[in-house]
Amino acid sequence: MLGTVFDIKEFALHDGEGIRTTVFMKGCPLRCAWCHNPEGLSKEPELYLKQNGCTACGLCKRGCAHEDCKPFGRCLHICPGDLVSVSGKVWSAGELAEKLLSDSGILNSSGGGITVSGGEPLMQHAFVTELLSLLRGKVHRTLETSGFASEEVFRSVAAECDFIIMDIKLADDDEHKKYTGQSNALIFKNASWLKSSKISHLFRTPLIPGITDTEENLTAISSIVGEDKLELLPYNTLAPAKYESVGRTFPSYINQTCAKLPDLKLFKNARIRK
Amino acid sequence: MNNTLYNFYIKDRSYRDTYRKDFSKNLAEEFKAEGLSDDERLIRRFEILTALEEPHIHDFEKIVMLRTTKNIPDCFTEDEWEERRKKHYIHESGYASNLCPNYAKVIEKGLLFFRKDADEYGKRAIDAIISLCDKYLAEAKRQQRLDLVEIFEQIPRYEARNFREALQFFRIIHFSLWLEGDYHNTVGRFDQYMYPYFKRDMDSGIYTFDSALELLEDFFISFNKDSDLYFGVQQGDNGQSMVLGGLNEDGNDSFNLLSELCLIASEELKLIDPKINLRVSKKTPLSVFEKCTKLTRAGLGFPQYSNDDVVIPALIKYGYAKEDAINYVVAACWEFIIPGVGNDIANIGAVNFPAVIDRAIRDSLSKAKSFDDVLEKAEEYIKEECKKTGEDIHDVLVAPSHLMDILRDGKKYNNFGIHGSGIASAADALAAVKKYVFIEKSVTRDELIAALDSNFENSPELLHRLRFEAPKMGQANSEVDSLAGFIMKTFADSLEEKRNCLGGIYRAGTGTAMYYLWHASNLGATADGRRAGEPFGTNFSPSLFAKIPGPVSVIESFTANDMTRNMNGGPLTLEFAFSIFNDEESIGKVARLIEYFVKRGGHQLQLNAVNLDTMREAQKSPELYRNLVVRIWGWSAYFVELDKQFQDHVMRRQEYTV
Structure with missing residues (x-):
């Protein structure tokens, strides 16, 4: 099975516990206005x-x-x-697994592992499933996903994961459609399944000024997430940096200067990433 | 932190103008006219300088003593130096350097104990120090500083009785060594020889954690009172290296509360002196690496780690007695030396690996039947180069250092250390030739040589391939790493049988010192895609333009080979963007990385937290960034005080920042 990867990042600090290597799968069905990996959007290799x-x-x-x-x-x-x-480099699952496992010593001894991210890794779910199965028992496996996939795909990939980090961006469906291009219905279904599953997980919400960081949205997300862990990601002001490199334009309506940090009292079990 | 003290010595610094006088007499001419011996000249200069020193005591400081004579006059005229150089090998400036005295013993016994058995010069040196200290005693009495009166009535004549006296005693000795004209005066295993005093005072409740820290910071600041007068290749290159932790004779890790306080003091003060080094091993707990990483976050380039599991056995293999090897410290930068008995010259020469490998490639390529022929030539040339390295070193003459001699039990070790610069560029060049010329055959021999000769003028595609597409050290590529292993092994083999003119051995090293610029500036383009004149990486580190997947690969590459016969010292440097140290979790991850390096048997490691934007700003507006500190090769410096070529090199290193 072949898959397209746009980056492999060693010593990824924010993609789970311990020392981790993160694989970024190319291609994403969402078009989040604030996306900071624009090279992960198209699933085809592209000029950078x-x-x-x-x-x-x-x-x-x-x-x-x-x-x-x-x-x-x-x-x-x-x-x-x-x-x-x-x-965008094309890998066979076997070769990629072998490469990733070459560092398994430190990944394991530090309580870390491999994180598969994107783009949206579920877009290449067959490849990702094979990759994760090849890593099974050898190294800890984390999936970083938007949760935008059919329930069947989500559950089958989740079965090969030791940990899942899943985004909840916007609670209101119209807003979700407006800013990501897709409905959040599937995402919520998958989130609710994940909550009831035995798979360890963490929800994440990117704090986008004036879009996701409103009290209304965060209150709604809090009720969805309940007592599960939630990590709030302050807005990445470097997000626009890579757009020009892949011939895209960063939406001008995101006001980078008015980023603010929310009140943690809105949530039951949340933290803000430093 | 004692802000008054900090402001006076670090921020304001005006004492440097108001207290200091020039020494304008030409001592060397006087000495020459009198026909004085070397010994007499050195001791007489020391007596003159100690007599000239004026005591200054401020109510806000506990540890006293600062220099009031700006310059140390030479003991020999220029003609005499010329004569000396004709007959002898003169290392650097010709005065004693890069040594570590037995601080433990002098603090424990007092100077009068040493005076009994000292020769005439030793006695005079001791008397001069005592007279100098008596001036401080008189000044303390005049100012009614009863604390200092009590201290100076005891030390340096007699042993230190408590932590504060021990610190002040160190200050007196260290200050006097500089005044004797010795340079790169190291600090040694500070947390070990000071610990008994510290522990006794802590146990008896004299200090709390906070008050002990404040005293220690007072002491740390003393390293910076005169350090602008200690100029090396650049400002900051002064050798005030402090070593903490390490395995003891019983095989246990010796990191203690004082070691921890030193880390905190350095982190709070953010000063380039003393330079913090940590001896670590498989037994070092993760919590120690975490504490150290917090210091790394301060951006000073401290601590530098040396791995006892590798260094101690290697030193024993070199012939150091076990009890001495266990007690090793670092010289000015990273060279391993022995306190109290060592007389090694750990930085006497350097082999320019990229230049040697470049010659081997050029001279073998046209006739080589296989890549092995290139390697054979490389081996021949490395051996030749090492053979030459010692040839001009004969009858080494170092000016006498009476105080340093009293504080050492003889000169047990007289080994020479040879740096090896540009290991990554050299190994990368071999790897590129192997891959493109011999395996893929995609580059012809003539094409390669022509491109190198023209500095890639008309070969942009070949330049791209060699520079960015070829395998590099730091990518955990076993092909390249084994070629680096071949170079290092040949280097060690070539030096192994040699004896130096003092009867000692030669130690092969992994350091570059300033040779990463000096060796590179006259070297043409090389097969690793390095353009003519471009600098090498610092010490044992990837080349400046190597595309590195991340720190894990770098560690794997640079720990791939057995380095136990290349143990003169020289660290792998990892550069991290300052922003990754933002949270405790990431600090824990960096600590794990250091632990991984140690467990894989890496010998020496140094980490930097850097902010490239800040450096750019500092180049534009130096006056706003007077306190910005960066690591150079074995020491740290205030960025704005560096020559531009050193500033630029630090900035270029960031190309492989995580």
């Missing part, structure tokens, strides 16, 4: 142009004979600053 340091020397546009450059219209093997690359 780092902006900082480009001298417009033109070398990458000169034309080349490399097979792997053809789909992208730029030479990937010439930039003096290594600013021209492709986001």
Whole structure:
């Protein structure tokens, strides 16, 4: 089974307990206005142009004979600053598992493991299921998901996980559609199943100024999450940084300056990530 | 923290102008005219300088003594130096350096104990120190500082009776060593030799945790009172290295409450001196690594870790007695030396690995039948280079250091240390040649040489491949790592049989010191995709442009080989963005990483918490960033006091920041 991965991050600090390596699966069915990994949206490999340091020397546009450059219209093997690359590498589940397990010593001894994130990892659920099954018993496995998938897919992948981190972004369905492009109905179904399951989990809410951080939304999320653990993620002001690199535009209506931290009293069991 | 004290010595600093006088007499000419011996010159200078010192005591400080003579005059004229250099090998400035006296013994016995058996010069040195201290005694009496009167009536003549006297005693000795003209005066195992005094006073309730910390901070500040006068290659390169923790003779970890207080004092004060080093091992509890990581977060580049599990057996293998190996400390930067008995010159030379490997590639490539022929040439050249390294070192002459000699029981070890610069660039170059020229055959030999000769002028694609696509050290790639192992092994083999002119051995090292710039500046483009003149990485670290997957891979690469025969010292450096130290959880994860390095048998490690944006701002507006500290190679410095080339190197290292 093949899957497309846009990054493998060693020593990922915020994707679960202990020292972890996080695999970022490419492709996402949501279009969250505040997304900070725009290179994870499309499921196809795509050109990624780092902006900082480009001298417009033109070398990458000169034309080349490399097979792997053809789909992208730029030479990937010439930039003096290594600013021209492709986001999205195709892996077989077996090779990827082998690579990840090469660090299993420290991952295990530190109480860490592997986290599969995205994009939305459930979009490549067959690959992810195979990958997780290959890691079973060898290293702790965490899934980071938006929960946007059919109940069947969600439950079958969840069965291969030791821990699940799941986003709850917006409680109101219209708002959810407006800011993510999709209804939250499936997400809530999966969340409610997860709550009743025996799988250890953590809910997460990104605090987006004026969108998700309103008292109304957070109160509603609090009632959904109940006594389960919730982590609130302060807005990532670096979110717009990568948009230009993949030829996208960050929505201008997100006001980065008015980020505020919510009152934890709204929740039963929440913490704010530093 | 005692703010008044901090403001006076650290922020305001005007005492440096008001208290200090220039020494303008030409002593060397006088000495020459009188035809004085080396011994007489050194002791006479010490007597003159101690006599000139004026006591200054402030009501806000407990640990006293600061320098009032700005410069230490030379003992020899330029002509004489020229003569000396003709007949002898003169290491660096020609005065004693990078040594560690037996502080424990002098603090425990008092100077008069040493005076009994000292020679004429030793006696004069002791008398000079006592006269200097008597000036402090008189000044204390004048100011009615009864606490200091009591202290100076006891020390340095007699033994220290309590923690405060022990600290003041250290200050007197350390201050005097600098005044003797010795430099890179290290601190040794401070938390061990001070612990009995500390513990007794703590047990008897003289100090609380807080009051002991305040006294310790007072003491730490004393390292910074005169340190602007201790200039090395750059400001900050002064060797005031303090070693904490470590395995004791009973095999237990010795980290104690005083060690912990030292970490806290350093974190609170955020000063570049003393330089904090930690001796660790498999027995070091995770909680100690966590405490240390909090200090790392302060951004000073402290602590630097040395792994006892690797270092002690390696030193024993080099021929150090077990009781001495167990007591090892670091010299100015990271070189392993022995307090009280060592006379090693741990930084006498350096091999430029990328240059040697580059020559081997160029000279073997046209005729090589296989990659093994390249390796054979590399081996030949490393051996040749090591052979040459000792050739110009004969009749080493170091100016006498009477005080340092009293405080050492002979000169038991006389080994020389040789740094090895640019290991990653060298191994990466070999790996690239192996892969592209011999295995894939995608680059012809002529093409490679032509590209190197032209500094990749017309070969942007080859440059990209060598620089960014080729395997690199730091990627946990066993091909490259084993080539690094080959270089290090050949280096150790080549030095193993050699004896130096003092009868000691040569120790192969993994440090670079300033050679990461000096060796690199005259070297043309190399097969690892390094352009002409581009610097190497610092010490035992990845090249500056290597694409690194993360710190786990870096640790795996740099612990892949057995380094026990390359144990002169030189750490792997890991650079972390300052922001990752935000929360306790992440600090715990960094601590786990250090533990992993130690368990994998890494020998030395140093971590930095850096903020590239701050450094950029500091280059633009230095006046606003006077307190920004960065790690250079074996010491830390105030960023704005560095030459730009060193500033730039620190900034470029951040390309592989996590």
